[in-house]
Amino acid sequence: MSDLKKMYRQINSDSFPGKMEIAFEEDGERQVLYYEKTSWEIDGERKGLRYGENPDQPAALYRPVNGNLHLGEVETLEPGNYLASDAELLQSGKHPGKINITDIDAALNILRYLHSRPAAVIIKHNNPSGAAVGSDLYNAYHKAFQADRLAAFGGAVAVNRPLDKETAEYMVSSYIEVLAAPDFENGVMEILARRKNLRVMRIRNISRLESFVGKKVLDFSSLMDGGLILQYQFEPAILSPEQFLPAESEYKGESYRVTTEPTRAQLEDMLFGWLVEAGITSNSVIYVKDGATVGIGTGEQDRVGVAEIARDKAYRKYADRLSWELFNTPFNLLQDSHKEAEVMKRTRELRGNLEGSIMVSDAFFPFRDGVDVGLKEKIGGIVQPGGSLRDFESIQACNEAGIPMVFTGQRSFKH
Structure with a gap:
């Protein structure tokens, strides 16, 4: 087994080149994007990515170095505004791999919409295990971590404020793989050094x-035969609560409209949830409450199923959180029937912290059955x-x- 561990x-x-060009040409007009490979010097040796998604996949990271690309009426993000493609590596531990970079990028994709408040996002496999805003950075990270303590193990964390000592101490109390902050x-670095990897x-x-909100970036998807899809x-x-649309519809000549108006606090959670949802793999349904995720369902094939998965995860994760708070032990390690019963009783009474939460869906509900999953938990x-x-049907269910x-009037699928 020790030989197998070496591959990680x-x-x-x-064999990827140090520079790369991508050219776009139409009607004699040619635009070329220039890229250079990113690398870091660690222990006197300069290297790029450790490997790709798996240890046997060589990979390279490139950053853009030339001017804007203009396609039609769209102008893409100017180079030089580097984020994950040119991160300054202050502590290396194990050399960064492709997943480390893409997970931090996924976190930043969500964080850019949460800039008005201290925020933290924890990513596992390109999806958040927890995301939260708070009164300060410690509060935000605490909420994001407690949303799913188990999945946060080995996660990639990004925060939008300079990291302070109190939050750093909290972070090193558990295992995370990657941490990104503006400063x-x-x-703080002495505290983080306790986690050598x-x-x-x-x-x-x-x-x-x-400043990255609203900036366009080209997304390249490779097909099995080497073909490319660009989008x-x-x-x-929707970037403010005032931009939400009223939930109204017509069916067979009859008009329907949701009659209950959201409170200001609900609107804030609705906006937070929708902006987090934009960074989650579809099909997805999430539940948010008080500026933090409660249950996250991702990548499912049907909307009812993913609503149920997010609900079930909320119950399991809240039970684990209660178990830790009450007995300083993960729920799956309690080994005490009375303590287990107490945790489950409280979890059921509090409906996995779903009561009063906001249910967020990245696409419409074809029928009311998906909405009913949340309504049964008193969202x-x-x-x-x-x-x-x-x-x-969904309007009737809410009424x-x-x-x-x-309504947002916009689907947010992400594949």
Whole structure:
């Protein structure tokens, strides 16, 4: 078994060139994007990515170095505004691999919409295990971590404020793989050094992430035969509570509209949830409450199923959180029937912390059965794109329960 472990420590040599060009040409007009390979000097040796998604996949990271690309009416992000493609590696631990970079990038993709408050996002396999905003960075990270303590193990963390000592102490109390912040207060790096395999990245542009909102980036997807699909990266159109659309619909000549108006606090959670949802793999449904994720369902094939998965995860994760708070022991290690019964009793009474939460869906509900999953847990409101032929069913369901629902008018699929 010791020989097998070596493959996770090795750094692959790669044959990728130091520079790369991508040219676009139409009607004699030619635009070329220039890239150079990113590398870091560690222990006197300069290397690029350790490996790709798996140890036997060589990989390389490139950063853009030339001017904007203009395609039609769209102008892409200017180079030089580097984030994960040119992170400053302050502590290397194990050399960074492809997943480390893409997970930090996924966190930043969510964080850029949460710039107005201290925020933390924990990513596992390109999806958040927890995301939260708070009164300060410690509060935000605590909420994000407690949303799913188990999945946070080995995660990639990004925060949008300089890391302070108190938050750093909290972080090193558990195992995380990668940490990115705009800066680090005095004494923080000494705390982080206790985790020798932790990769610590300073990305100064995190401090101005709001300037990346609305900027277009080309998304390249490779097909099995070497073909490419290009699209512009998704951008949520709803960036303030006032932009939500009323949940209304017509069906067979009859008009339907949700009659309960959301409170200001609910609108804030609706916006937070929708902006986090934009960074989650579809099909997805999530539940958020008080500026933090409660249950996250991702990558499912049906909307009812993913609503149920997010609900079930909320119960399991809340039970684990209670077990830790009450007995300083993960729920699956309690080994005490009375303690287990107490935790489960409280979890059921509090409905896995789902009561009063906001249910967020990245696409419309084809029927009301997906909405009903949340209503049975006494959720406080719903955000969804709208546009289903049978939106009236979801509207009726919300009116029966007396809760608000808003439409975004925009689907946020992410594959």
